Amino acid sequence: TQLLEQSPQFLSIQEGENLTVYCNSSSVFSSLQWYRQEPGEGPVLLVTVVTGGEVKKLKRLTFQFGDARKDSSLHITAAQPGDTGLYLCAGRNQAGTALIFGKGTTLSVSS
């Protein structure tokens, strides 16, 4: 069974701090995606990483895919209150169709 474990489950920080969220699995994924979800809304796709070792940057967010394609990390530099939300990683199931989601990291950034 393919599982994605995210850590930490909750993170509460002050504006301006840096943070890293992790997504780990014992399975290899062809790609991993990161989503951000705000309360009462659907997940919004942030990035897709495909190649082992790949690093993608989206403003203050840096995403990395592990060399073995079993793990990924999301690093946020100088967090802002607008970064508050639920961060979800997701990988495709073995059939390559549906997404398997981690349970997410709830981030709270206070000013």
Place this chain on the structure above:
Amino acid sequence: DSGVTQTPKHLITATGQRVTLRCSPRSGDLSVYWYQQSLDQGLQFLIQYYNGEERAKGNILERFSAQQFPDLHSELNLSSLELGDSALYFCASSVEEGREQYFGPGTRLTVT
């Protein structure tokens, strides 16, 4: 705005009842996916359709069914509802199978 629409936004119903959730995919997207999100289980894949045909099933109960119509909109039917079916139900769409999925705003179902 992802371009995926879902109705209704909220639904409150009693145990034993049946409800239908509706999803319109992004323009041009042929594949529709349904997910259930609960506090304890997180986001779980239920079922996928591609151009009107069922393509994959996940953790979908037998009391639940779905279909995709010729105009590509999809409906998720939930019957004999139980308290534990209370959750957020999301629809996502992609242009083709295996491509990036874009999620709708969800339907919050409360079973009392």
